[in-house]
Amino acid sequence: xxxxxxxxxxxxxxxxxxxxxxxxxxxxxxxxxxxxxxxxxxxxxxxxxxxxxxxxxxxxxxxxxxxxxxxxxxxxxxxxxxxxxxxxxxxxxxxxxxxxxxxxxxxxxxxxxxxxxxxxxxxxxxxxxxxxxxxxxxxxxxxxxxxxxxxxxxxxxxxxxxxxxxxxxxxxxxxxxxxxxxxxxxxxxxxxxxxxxxxxxxxxxxxxxxxxxxxxxxxxxxxxxxxxxxxxxxxxxxxxxxxxxxxxxxxxxxxxxxxxxxxxxxxxxxxxxxxxxxxxxxxxxxxxxxxxxxxxxxxxxxxxxxxxxxxxxxxxxxxxxxxxx
Amino acid sequence: xxxxxxxxxxxxxxxxxxxxxxxxxxxxxxxxxxxxxxxxxxxxxxxxxxxxxxxxxxxxxxxxxxxxxxxxxxxxxxxxxxxxxxxxxxxxxxxxxxxxxxxxxxxxxxxxxxxxxxxxxxxxxxxxxxxxxxxxxxxxxxxxxxxxxxxxxxxxxxxxxxxxxxxxxxxxxxxxxxxxxxxxxxxxxxxxxxxxxxxxxxxxxxxxxxxxxxxxxxxxxxxxxxxxxxxxxxxxxxxxxxxxxxxxxxxxxxxxxxxxxxxxxxxxxxxxxxxxxxxxxxxxxxxxxxxxxxxxxxxxxxxxxxxxxxxxxxxxxxxxxxxxx
Numbered sequence: 001x002x003x004x005x006x007x008x009x010x011x012x013x014x015x016x017x018x019x020x021x022x023x024x025x026x027x028x029x030x031x032x033x034x035x036x037x038x039x040x041x042x043x044x045x046x047x048x049x050x051x052x053x054x055x056x057x058x059x060x061x062x063x064x065x066x067x068x069x070x071x072x073x074x075x076x077x078x079x080x081x082x083x084x085x086x087x088x089x090x091x092x093x094x095x096x097x098x099x100x101x102x103x104x105x106x107x108x109x110x111x112x113x114x115x116x117x118x119x120x121x122x123x124x125x126x127x128x129x130x131x132x133x134x135x136x137x138x139x140x141x142x143x144x145x146x147x148x149x150x151x152x153x154x155x156x157x158x159x160x161x162x163x164x165x166x167x168x169x170x171x172x173x174x175x176x177x178x179x180x181x182x183x184x185x186x187x188x189x190x191x192x193x194x195x196x197x198x199x200x201x202x203x204x205x206x207x208x209x210x211x212x213x214x215x216x217x218x219x220x221x222x223x224x225x226x227x228x229x230x231x232x233x234x235x236x237x238x239x240x241x242x243x244x245x246x247x248x249x250x251x252x253x254x255x256x257x258x259x260x261x262x263x264x265x266x267x268x269x270x271x272x273x274x275x276x277x278x279x280x281x282x283x284x285x286x287x288x289x290x291x292x293x294x295x296x297x298x299x300x301x302x303x304x305x306x307x308x309x310x311x312x313x314x315x316x317x318x319x320x321x322x323x324x325x
Numbered sequence: 326x327x328x329x330x331x332x333x334x335x336x337x338x339x340x341x342x343x344x345x346x347x348x349x350x351x352x353x354x355x356x357x358x359x360x361x362x363x364x365x366x367x368x369x370x371x372x373x374x375x376x377x378x379x380x381x382x383x384x385x386x387x388x389x390x391x392x393x394x395x396x397x398x399x400x401x402x403x404x405x406x407x408x409x410x411x412x413x414x415x416x417x418x419x420x421x422x423x424x425x426x427x428x429x430x431x432x433x434x435x436x437x438x439x440x441x442x443x444x445x446x447x448x449x450x451x452x453x454x455x456x457x458x459x460x461x462x463x464x465x466x467x468x469x470x471x472x473x474x475x476x477x478x479x480x481x482x483x484x485x486x487x488x489x490x491x492x493x494x495x496x497x498x499x500x501x502x503x504x505x506x507x508x509x510x511x512x513x514x515x516x517x518x519x520x521x522x523x524x525x526x527x528x529x530x531x532x533x534x535x536x537x538x539x540x541x542x543x544x545x546x547x548x549x550x551x552x553x554x555x556x557x558x559x560x561x562x563x564x565x566x567x568x569x570x571x572x573x574x575x576x577x578x579x580x581x582x583x584x585x586x587x588x589x590x591x592x593x594x595x596x597x598x599x600x601x602x603x604x605x606x607x608x609x610x611x612x613x614x615x616x617x618x619x620x621x622x623x624x625x626x627x628x629x630x631x632x633x634x635x636x637x638x639x640x641x642x643x644x645x646x647x648x649x650x
């Protein structure tokens with residue numbers, strides 16, 4: 001009920017009358033009034049004027065089931081939302097839901113994570129009310145070897161959402177870190193369950209530093225937040241849906257071609273390593289070259305004296321020669 | 326305590342005295358006697374003769390934690406055993422334990438499965454006390470693309486164990502079904518959790534039809550059991566450990582070379598499709614050829630007029646032209 005009232009207030013071009021709310025939701029004026037009171041108690045500023053009705057003046061940066069559902073603006077990504085105030089990690093919960101049969105497009109969001117982590121088991125700071133911690137469950141018709149492209153699709157969606165919603169020139173560090181001024185604001189952890197030859201499901205975990213004011217000492221040199229970089233104030237719920245709205249568009253393009261040809265150009269334009277010297281930590285023989293951007297399947301093309309070398313994620317690490325990126 | 330008494334009785338070359346049991350286990354004669362009584366209540370036939378001691382005459386085909394632990398004869402595979410009388414499926418439980426951090430080598434065994442399944446979600450009949458339903462958790466240092474070889478290693482281990490323990494000429498239908506006289510006695514379901522480039526864990530689920538006397542109508546044409554094929558009577562617990570003993574040896578060979586070169590010849594000798602016509606259901610263009618055996622990375626080499634075509638599991642299905650294999 002609260003979610004429906006919120007959505008109606010947001011849709012309105014100004015005041016919405018109590019009568020209109022009653023009709024739209026099929027409930028009594030008393031029920032509408034009670035819903036409004038509950039929303040006010042949660043921090044929403046809702047003005048009530050006789051003969052005009054209700055006006056949503058300001059929303060707190062709340063993250064909960066109602067807030068999320070009332071703001072949904074996607075077709076399928078997040079059609080089921082599972083929200084936790086606190087959980088171990090949204091990837092762990094999404095994998096659990098996947099095993100229980102939850103559908104393609106299920107979105108898990110948490111207010112705080114107790115065991116958030118990044119790639120290769122690295123810890124990911126997940127303090128309360130400062131960041132976005134979420135995981136989307138996908139059941140794509142792909143071969144396991146194609147799934148690495150999904151993480152590129154997700155990185156592109158986050159970069160675009162941050163650029164458009166926060167007015168910041170978010171860049172991408174290949175393959176899937178989002179950076180601002182050389183420091184990381186977003187990490188993506190893609191995991192999948194496969195049989196030998198087929199994907200059962202993929203979970204894409206995304207952590208975004210939104211309003212963090214400081215980081216622990218070891219993280220401070222490599223991490224930043226949207227707030228610290230002076231980004232436009234945006235509620236986490238709004239940014240969450242902007243990410244998935246962008247994701248749906250890029251995902252459609254990816255599914256139509258089966259590769260990244262429709263995304264590559266835009267991705268490469270965001271790539272902070274592009275046309276810069278990188279060191280490829282190939283376990284066999286490390287080498288240095290100039291990063292030229294990704295190819296259609298997500299490999300980083302590195303130019304050396306011997307020609308262009310395609311580099312796959314994970315068999316190698318890529319580091320810029322100067323600083324974090 | 327029961328497990329230790331059982332192990333001591335099995336180790337003995339004949340009678341073992343009560344005094345010896347007391348000393349070995351560090352308990353009183355009364356405690357030993359109580360343990361013997363409990364084992365008898367479970368169906369073990371244990372003879373007791375004055376001045377000689379105890380003799381294990383016959384073991385029932387029991388499957389439980391004590392029985393399994395008392396029979397262990399592996400180095401690392403099954404060093405932790407988690408037993409369920411009934412569970413949904415041993416793969417589901419093994420994945421759950423993996424997420425909780427259980428170690429490489431953890432073995433999950435069930436007396437019965439309520440939701441057993443084979444590859445691509447096909448159901449797997451899992452009636453009580455007739456079969457082996459088990460899953461081994463591995464945390465191998467492999468790339469995701471190398472993991473398909475593990476299922477070949479497991480298939481080889483089951484075929485060898487059935488041959489040696491039951492005296493039956495078990496064959497392999499590529500990649501990982503074990504067959505007797507053209508019907509299936511064992512299916513293997515390998516699943517893994519990976520990040521884009523690294524394996525977090527692999528679970529290898531193995532279902533073996535041991536003493537089934539009949540199958541449901543739709544399964545009867547393609548399934549059989551060790552008992553129906555006249556195999557030597559073997560307890561399920563003994564066969565379980567024989568499988569993992571063989572697995573450890575093949576796994577060592579696999580890890581040493583990083584491929585199947587040390588196993589290939591023996592595997593190909595068991596391959597029922599070998600030198601027979603097969604139809605490769607390649608989604609692009611199905612074709613027919615002669616199966617010549619696997620290559621070092623597990624691909625089936627199919628000879629056609631155009632030459633040898635390597636076939637990867639999953640992108641295609643392979644069917645014999647006549648009957649199930």
